[in-house]
Amino acid sequence: MLKNRRILLLGLLVAMVVLPLFFPLYQVHVLVLSLINIMFALSVDLVLGRVGQPNFGQAAFLGIGAYASALFSLRLHWPVPLSFLGAIVVSMVAGFLIGKIALRMRFFYFCIVTISVAQVFMLTSTNAVGLTGGPMGLTNIPRPTGVSSLKAWWLLGFVLTAAMLLLVRRLDNSKVGRAWVSMRESEKLALAVGVNTVGYALLAYVIGAGFAGIAGSFYAHYVAFIDPSMFDFSWSSMAVVATVIGGKGTVWGPLIGGAMITIIPEFLRVASAWRLPIFGLLLIVIVVFMPNGLISLPRVWHNWRSGIKEQV
Amino acid sequence: MLSVESLNVYYGVVHALKDVSLRVEDGEMVALIGANGAGKTTLLRTVSGWIRPSSGKVTFGGQDITGASCSRVVKQGVAHCPEGRRVWPAMTVQENLILGAFNRSDRSGIKTDLERIYDQFPRLKERQRQLAGTLSGGEQQMLAIGRALMARPKLLLLDEPSLGLAPIIVQGVAGVVKDINQGGTAVLLVEQNAKLALYLAQRAYVLETGNVTLEGPTADLQNNDYVKEAYLGAGRARAQ
Amino acid sequence: MNQFVQQAANGLLLGSIYSLIALGLSMIFGMMNIVNVAHGDFYMLGALVAYYTVASFHLPYAVAVVASVAVVGALGAAIERGILRRVRESAMVTTMLITLGLSLLLQNFSLMATGGVPHFIRSPFSPEPLVLGLVHVAPARLFAAVFSILFIIAVHLFLTRTKWGNAMRACFQDKTAASLAAGIDIEKVYALTFALGVGMAALAGTLLGTIFFVDPMMGAKGMTKSFVVVIVGGMGSFVGAIFSGLLLGVTETLAAAYLSSGYKDVVGFILVVLVLTFRPAGLFGKRIR
């Protein structure tokens, strides 16, 4: 049984990697963008779903990763892989410093501090024209050698995303993951049984910042152009939407949500102005009626069929 | 006037009231006694409309008020003086009292009732501009009772008015409750202090883990061996 | 020196409107325990409703102000009844996610309604500045400031002197007692509180819309300004919101005049960081977390 499932999963995985290679180019491009959204949603979920705090300013780290990577490549002429690693380190260090302050706070305060941090970075990147190119942004960000075709980007992104998913899964199933669960359920209780809540929360925050840095760096080299809108609130809020509609605090939720927020608008061909309101509405509906996200759909369906009323 | 028929209440899986029936006649004082967790507060809150019963019926003055909103129940003439007093701590004594009359619109009537309550509780009058949170426990209990009376109820639900008060203060509260009843207001008195409750009321019910196990005139219950053993002096002496 | 006094006066005028919008946010949090992430969007919506009342229906500005507060207040009440009521006992993150969803909805509807073009609410005030001693003030600004101060006083009187205002305070302190003992309809109180809170944001929008442009960025600005004011002043503190609104208005205006207008919006964040470091509960807040 278990073995069959493994084989099935493996087959699915191979199909997922290989099939897009035969897709039209534009669709591969959409899939690559969805990988970026998945990586970023994963990073948001580390704080939203693990620590349980409203992280509405995660774009700070997306932007930091993007700018750091672009600047290392453009100004210091580092090779792209090195810039990429550098960007992760910079994002994680920033995450550590900001997390140290932000995690001392809760809800309202946490929310405003994280949003503010992103805005301060946006203002800085707009005004520090000499370094960041100001509102015009940075162009001609180099691509890594050997990764020139869209298909190569797809494979690279897939490997990265898979690695991040596996890491989160590993963490969730470890002592760290159990600490996160107990913190999310009740911080007081976790403290009482001796969980170092500050330490574990900071760990989630720093890993989350690193993930956002990966997404940002990947985006910068893929699109080859970035500007201060990398720090925009809409990036943060869409990632929150993705996480929540998929199912927060899970591994597969951000995957489903991140793919949905990218792919659905493409297929529906809705005017871009309608995207955010539609997802805003979807967010409300999901939070009210299916607080565990689409990932819980099978269970909700099963319970409904067998007449069990779920206690929310 | 109040009639409760086969009421069942659940908290999730906890079956807090099991087929409870009870009556309070016009102008009567009825006591409801029972140990911690017996379901006394649950019963009062269900009557008030705060908790929805899963089955059973509550009628008041001939009207079905099962599952009615709290505000409708108060408008019908049932005021609730909750367990633990629960005055609004950051509001003055006077504001607390006046809000008790929230569902009334007869300005002059409210004014005379306020004066009457100040006459009855001179301590409150002296402290009318003081924040309720700064009152002593006994004063807060008086305020909570006064607040409920401001709704000019036909029936007063009193949840453990003696809780946490010194014996001398309890005497005072007992006197007040007696006066209220003699003034014509029916009272459903919940007490763990069974001795006091049986002394004040005309009839009583004994509630044990959600079941009414005994009922009758208080004179009979005072002489009932089981009640004596479990709720009056005898049992307590042994427990100590 | 004259220049300084002039700038400080401008700051005070602006700050009084910051106080108004922030009080709405503070009230919703203090009474309902909801962080209204969409607060800035209600502020923008208020400005937009006023703009269309004047521009499309050719009604006077005074009517536009009333209409805007009424429409946004009614929308707020409807949202409370329809959505927020369902998550009343949930974790704070849940309500924050819902108001985030609302924010995305409102923000983009407004964007579509305006086509993203900045607008300007036409008010009956002359552009000719009044001279008051040392300072020159535009009549529209003076009106906006005076009106917000009067409205704040009116809200204060409502909360302390009227039946429903007292009922709101009572529910905030102990809603069980409010229901059981006084028979206060807490459903109505919640709807009223949310309506009043977002109505205050809308009013601020109608006032600032005659001075600044009404554009899609307005919501984000309204949100951050009001969040800053509430944190600096102290959560749920009436006096705190007024004081820190004025403080933010003055420091921002002075910073724009003497430092750099590009970094003007950073001033608020610096204030937040300072306050959270030295007085985490805010200047007028009680110590709660």
Ligand SMILES: Nc1ncnc2c1ncn2[C@@H]1O[C@H](COP(=O)(O)OP(=O)(O)OP(=O)(O)O)[C@@H](O)[C@H]1O
């Ligand atoms: N909100 C609640 N959720 C779950 N269970 C509850 C709740 N309130 C009460 N209970 C349970 O219902 C039962 C009856 O409680 P209730 O408060 O009515 O008792 P009581 O007789 O008033 O006790 P006490 O004398 O201690 O006030 C208890 O077992 C209690 O644990």
Ligand SMILES: [Mg+2]
């Ligand atoms: Mg009780």
